[in-house]
Amino acid sequence: MINTIAKRYAKLPLTFLTGLLSIAISYGQEPTRPTIKQVSFPKDTLHITDYGAKGDGQQLNTEAINNAITACSEKGGGVVVVPAGLWVSGPIVMKNNVNLHVSREAVLLFSEDFNQYKLVESNWEGEPAWRNQNPISGKNLENIAITGSGVIDGNGGAWRMVKRSKMTETQWKNLVSQGGVLNENKSIWYPTEGSLRGAQQKKAGIMRPGTTAADFQDVKDFLRPNLLVFTQCKRILIADVTIQNSPAWNLHPLMCEDLTLRNVSVRNPWYAQNGDGVDIESCRNVLVEDCTFDVGDDGICIKSGRDKAGRDRGMPTENVIIRNNVVYHAHGGFVIGSEMSGGARNIWVEDCSFIGTDIGLRFKTTRGRGGLVENIFINNINMFDIPGEAILFDMYYAAVDPVPLVGEERSDIETRRLPVTEETPRFQNFVIRNVQVHGADKGLFIRGLPEMHIQHIHLEDIHIKAKKGIELIEATNVQLKNISLTVSSSNPLIQLDNSTNITIDGLTAEKPVDLFVNVSGKASRNIQLTRVKADATKKWSQFTNQADQSALTLKK
Template sequence: MRLACITVTLFLILKCCTASGEAVTCTGIVPMRYRTDKISIADFGGVGDGRTLNTKAFNEAIYRIKHLRRRGGTLLYIPAGVYLTESFNLTSRMTLFLAKGAVIKATQKTANWPLIAPLPSYGRGRERPGGRYMSFIHGEGLHDVIITGEKGTIDGQGGVWWDMWRKRTLRFTRPNLIEFKDSRNIIISNVIFKNSPFWNIHPVYCSNVVIQHVTILAPPDSPNTDGIDPDSSSHICIEDSYISTGDDLVAVKSGWDEYGISYGRPSHDITIRRVTGSSRFAGIGIGSETSGGVYNILAEDITLYNIGVGIHIKTNIGRGGIIRNITVSDVYMVNARKGIKITADVGDHPDNNYNPNALPVIKHVRIRNVRGEKVQQAGLIKGLKNSPFMDICLTNINLHGTIGSRYVAWQCSDVNGGSIQVKPSPCSELIRSTGTCSSQF
């Protein structure tokens, strides 16, 4: 038993960004608490042999934490071993601590996986109508929750879910690996996440969340295995992490078409820094579900390899919502299909009831200090005739293809803004600066 050796006293201060993109201290502070009360999953019959089903042990341990309500909360210690379990719910004022060599592994028996209601900002499951399967590790209406450890692993064993998706036999939307809903003061750190059935880490309707020093892994052909998706959430800090998945590494979202517009909860004040990874899809993504609005986003010090699109802001007709005050800086990418892509023709619709007159607005975007090698197309920025993208400003960008290969520079339409020191030279709409950008560079 190593419970007495766990003495974490680190305090993390969230960072966000102002409209100018400068990092400032957020109002929220998330403490990495030291829990004086500590229990082990072994105390509740947990067996780490990779075969025994530990659902009862997890539920009983968390029930104990919830109902005894120790002052300062309780740490649940997972020793080395492989702990097979069905999905389970966390509770407030707890730390889930995975020791070195500890693995919490999802059962592949999906028939009895619990169903929960669709998110109100989506109106239905993201993949299928109706409800959705509960995330493997789930938290709703919680506060002061920490998932951390010594680089232990949470393994979703997503292969069985990916096969159902490919064979079109899914009845409901696949489960996320980790989801916090309507929660605050959350820390996720020093854990490896792998083989998520669907999105990996999904804070939705949350505030004050730190995700740092995590590794997120899924095969490049695994469907829709986004890394981290802050969704209608605020004051989020994502930093110092490695992500290699089958979809976007980080994607900021805020609801889907008429449901997101009606729910009306934006994502804002989010910082993404020092993230490295690879994917066939986007490195840093905003959207495509942005109907509640997205603003005050800062992404900096990003390194991308073998990436589909380095920086991707994506929305669609019917989404509505305003995307504004976006700053992306200090990005390095190698072997990318597109360096920068901002478009309003991405993503599907939940049903046929969306409003085709609900046009998205994208404005006040700053992209600077971006360098790329082996980039097939430097940039694609295509606004809408009735809602052109406004104040898109590029500076110190150098995106080059491979010598002798087919290479496309820039393609633009229905956009205005400006550029300084961009190679290859951007499209004419961004060369003709309106004057609104120069003071922002």
């Protein structure tokens, strides 16, 4: 249906086509789901011990493991086995047609010796950058895999800075006693002087004309690598392994195609700086299923480059299926952004649970990014014990933790209208159905820009128990259907600021509220609330900041 609409109305304005697409999506029409091509390997098997590796936790096995991988690839491919043992290694480089299989009784531990990792041309948060070589990497490869039920450990504690606010007093004292250095106000611990120097520079390591790796040697320790990075690879499988303790992000597929993550356990300390689970960047045809995440930053994250670098790359993350996953601690359970400048589209998220995650569904961007995120379909999500928002759309992302720490004060957002340019981000065409939330600070928060509203959002069959209810700011064409809210401190239950074409059909407030809906701002209009049920409500509506009473139609 969508393709038919596009062909028939190809010459009409984009805004009109967007509206038609939203209508099609609302009635259950979706793009065709992708087919992800799978890997296949010859049965030939090599053991790293055949190349001199020793699993005694002492010997450095970098050369032996890489030699085994190279030999396997040159023979036409197969399986390279890491058997039982504790295998210390420096950077491992994958080759075509190789399955690196980490046995159940094996731990592949990467060295804490920074000299093992040379500075290489890489990527950091969506921009080209010099970074230390990734513990596991591959570029321009086909048919590769990491499998087995063993453990891959990035030894991230040797690399990461740690914020004092995220540790108990005893933990902090133990950490400081091990060495390292503190910043000026003694609020952050760094493992080395070079790491601290890098933190004091703006965008340390980012590639600029005329710079080389030599220009960044004095801050090398700060340029932490992501644990596993595959770049421009095709047909990838990561299955069954535990991948943990990364210096920065755990898994980072970049500009890849036909990627499957299955039954992977991804772990990091909850305080791990930049300790994301998986960041799928500018990839197409991706499947993430039956995985578990318990990490220090975002859990399952979609990205596509940052600002001009991402727009110039122009590669959206698209055709992604994410299903049957569990996320424990993370800044967000399923996340898009904030580096989404190349766009994201055609993504399905279903049958996932977020338990103790700071924010459940987290969609974030900011001015300067640009990029279009659209056609996101989410169904059957369970959330429990969410400290922040259960569902959040925010175009004012500010690179801070999503939940303020005790005593932390944050300034209010300055709201002003700017011209729409290629740097203006867009979120549109999201369908979210069948969400259960037991415990959150706020049920739903949508905040767009004055010049670019978040638009065409459809939420249906949503059941939320939270402190606060619903807040929409600078939103257009939002449909809420069959919503139940149990809130403890919300006043009002629904806050609408400068939002238009808002339809709420079938909303039940399970507990009495003082004020049902507050409409704010003179730009608010065409707000319709029907089939609402809120027993013992003291006041149904209120209008503030020049909002007109004609903006709201309310039918009980």
